Amino acid sequence: MPAFLLKRLLVSLPTFLAILALVFVLVNAAPGDPVDAFVPPGQSLSLEQKEMLRHEMGLDRPLPVRFGLWLAQVARGDLGYRYKDGEPVYRTIMSRVPATLMLTFAGLGLGAVLGVALGLVAARRPHGKLDFALSLLAYLGISGPAFLLGILAMYVFALLLGWFPTAGYATPGDGSWQDVLHHLVLPASVLSIQFIAILMRYTRSSVLEVQSQDFMRTASAKGLSRTQALLSHAFPNALIPIVTVIGANFSALIGGAVFLETVFSWPGMGTLFIDGVETRDYPLIMGITLFMAVAILAVNVLTDVIYAWIDPRISLR
C-alpha cells in the first residue's frame, strides 16, 4: 500500500507540473494584468504610474523566470500574497476551504445517494414507464448548465415560494449551523442535479449488464425476488463502474461549484477564484490551481484504494 501511494505520487508529479505551467502561461496570456485591473477602465492610472507598480510587483520580468521564482517559493511552503489586497494567499484559500468542502460534499453525497437509488429503481423494470420518465429527467439534468439551473431555482424556491434564502452563506448576525444549513440546501441541490443524472444513467446500465450474467439467473432460480436479487447480487457487482464515475466526476463537480458559488454568493474557493481571474491576481489563481490539483489527485488515489476494498480481485501494487 505505501509503495503504491508513493508510485502514484511520483507518476503524478510531471502531470502536476505540466498543469501548473500551463495555467501559469494561460493566465499570463490573457490581456491585462493586475495593475490594469487595479482601476476601472474609465478612470485609470497613467502608464508611468502603472510601470512603477509593475516593476515593484516583478511583473516586468520574463515569464519563465517568474514561473521559476513562483515554484521555488511554493517549494519553501509560501504561496505569496494577493495583489488585490496584500493578504497571504495561503490564509485566504484556507479561510474559504470549509465553505467549498461543505458545498461540494453536500452535492456529492446528495448526488451519489439519489443517483444510485434512482438508477436502481430504473433498472428494476428497464424500458418501463418509470425508467422512461427518469431517463428524460436525466437528459434534462445533464444538459442544463448549473448556473442557469441555479438562477431558476433561486427564482422559484427563494422568491416565489420563499422556502430558502436567495443567496449567501448565513444571515448577517445569525450564522448558527441551522442558518448555514438553510442557506446550503438550494446550492447543494442544484449542484447535485447533474451528478444525479449522470450517476443514475451509469448505475442503470451497469446493473442491467450484471443482470444478464449467469449468477443472476442462479439467484432467481434459488427463489430470490427481483428486488432481493437486485440489492444483494446485482448492486455489489455493479459498484466498480459506479465508484469510477463518482471519482471521475469529482473534478467536474468542483468545476460546477466554481460557477454555482458565484451565482449563490457562496463564500468559497469558486467565488475567490472568479475574483482572482477578474483582478488578474496571479498568485491567488496559481494558489487555487495548486490546491484543486492536489485535491483532485487525492480523490483519484482514494478511488483506486476504494476499488481494492470493494473488489478483492484488484490489488494495489
Add this chain to the structure above:
Amino acid sequence: MVLKKSLAVAGLLMTMALGAQAADKVLIGAFDVGPGGNPQKFNPLTASAGFTWYNKYFNTLALYDANFERISGDLAQGWSVSPDGKAITFNLRKGVKWHDGKPFTSRDVKFTLDLVRNPDLGSVFAPRLDSVTGITTPDPQTVVLTLSEPNTPILDTLTNLMIVPEHQLSGISVKDLRNADWWRASPVGTGPFKWSKYEADQYVELVANPDYFRGRPKLDKLINRYYKDGGAAAIALQAGEIQFSYLTMDQVKESQKNGAFKVVSGASQVLNYLGFNNAEPRFKDVRVRQAMMMAIDRASIVKSLYGGQAVLGNCIYTQKQYVAGDLNPYAYNPAKARQLLAEAGWSSIKGEPLELLTYYGDQLSKDVVATLQAQLADVGVQVVPRFLDGPGFSRVVDSGRFTLVFAGGGNGPEPDTLAPLLDSAYAPPKGLNRMRVALPELDKLFDEGRQETQAAKRPEIYKNICRVTNAKLPWGPLWVSHRFGGIGNKVQNMVWTPAPGGGRYQDNAETWSIQ
C-alpha cells in the same frame, strides 16, 4: 451533557426573545453591487469607486448635495479662496472625534493629503493634486493649501478624498499602507457608523457611532452584503432579504409590479461615446467621423434599447449649463453619411474592418454594440466588435494599438473631470488621454476653465469646449444613460442617487431608518 445542551438551548432562546424585544434597527443593503461599487476593497485613497460605502464610516472635507448642484462642507465648515486664486483656507468643524475617541485636527488633513500625493501609494487622486505646492496648518482648525496656479476643480477632488487619522497610520510605511490590514480589520474614521466586522465574501457590518458630529444615527447597524452576481441581489431585494441594491434596466422592467421596493433613478453622469483613436490615419478627415455620427440612429437606440432612459449628447457635456445652443445635432441621415464618406474617399482608405473594443459585458451594451455595427455597415463602415473585461481593455487601449472603442467617461458634476481624458498634456504614457486627442484650442479652454475662480464665468468656457468637441469630434458623443437603485419599502429617509464611482454626495445616513 444533555443537561448542559438543553441549558445552552434555553439560554439561546432567551437571548433571542430578548433580542426580539429590543429589536436592533438593522439595514442590510448590497451597496457595492453595480458600476459604482468597489466590493471588498477597503483603501478609499486608492479607490476610484465605492464612495457610497466609504463615507458611511469616513468623511471628506466637502461634499455635493444629492442633486450635484453645489459643494458644501463636511469635515470642513467652510473655506475661502485668496483673490489670486492660489490659496484656499479651510476652516474645520470643531469637536469632531475619531471613532477611537481622539480629536480630529488639521494635522489629519495634512497627513491625508501628503499621503495621497506620495507616489508610493499609487492613488488615482495624485495627478489631480499636482498643482498643490504646500499644505500648512496654522492651528488645529485651519488648513491652507497653496497652489501653483488657480485650480477650481480641486474642490471636486476633495469630495472624493476620505480623511484618515494620522495617529493610527503614521507608523506604517506608505508602501505597506496601500494594502495594510488596517483598512479591512480595524479602520477608524469620523463617519456616522463605526467598523464592526468583516466576513470575507459575505458582508461588512457597521454599528452606529454615538458621537457622530451630526448626531447618533437612527439605525443601530448598517450591513453591506456582497453579491458576486447582481441578479441574485435583485432577487434578494424582491424577497425582502435586503433593503437596497443597484438595479439594471432589465431588472427594473422585470420587477415593476413588485411590492417590496421602490425604484429610484438618476442620470449616471457617465457619457457613452464612440472613441476614435485620434492617431489613426483613417480618422484624420473629420468628414469620416461626422459620417459615422450620422450613420447611427441614436434617437431610436435611446428609445428602443434604453427605453427612453437616456439623454442624447451632441458634445462631451450633457448638463444644461455647459451645453451650447448652436450645435450640430448629427441627426440620423444615412444618405448624408454615405455622401460624406464618398467625399472623404472612404472606399480607398477603409482597409481592414475597424475593431470596436468595449469593456461593457451586459446584455444592453451588447445589443447597443450590435446595433452600432449594423448601422455603420449600412453606410459602408465595417466594424467588428471585440468584448474584453476591464483589465484587458485597459491593456489594449494603453498600448495604442486600437482603432475604435465604445466606452464611458464621467462627464460631471465637475466639467473638468473630462480634461485628463482629452487634454494633450495628458497624452500617454504620462496621462490618461487614451484616445490620443490633440486639439490645442481644447487644451487652452480646459486650462482657462480650471483657472477661472469666478463660478459665474465658468459655464461660458465649458460651452466653448462643448462647441469644439461638437465640431471636431475627438470623440463621437452618444448619450448619458440613467441608472437605477431599489430601496426597500420598510426603509425611511434613505437618499441614493447614481454617481460615477458612487457616493460623493450628502446622503445624511444618520437619518436613515427602518420600520
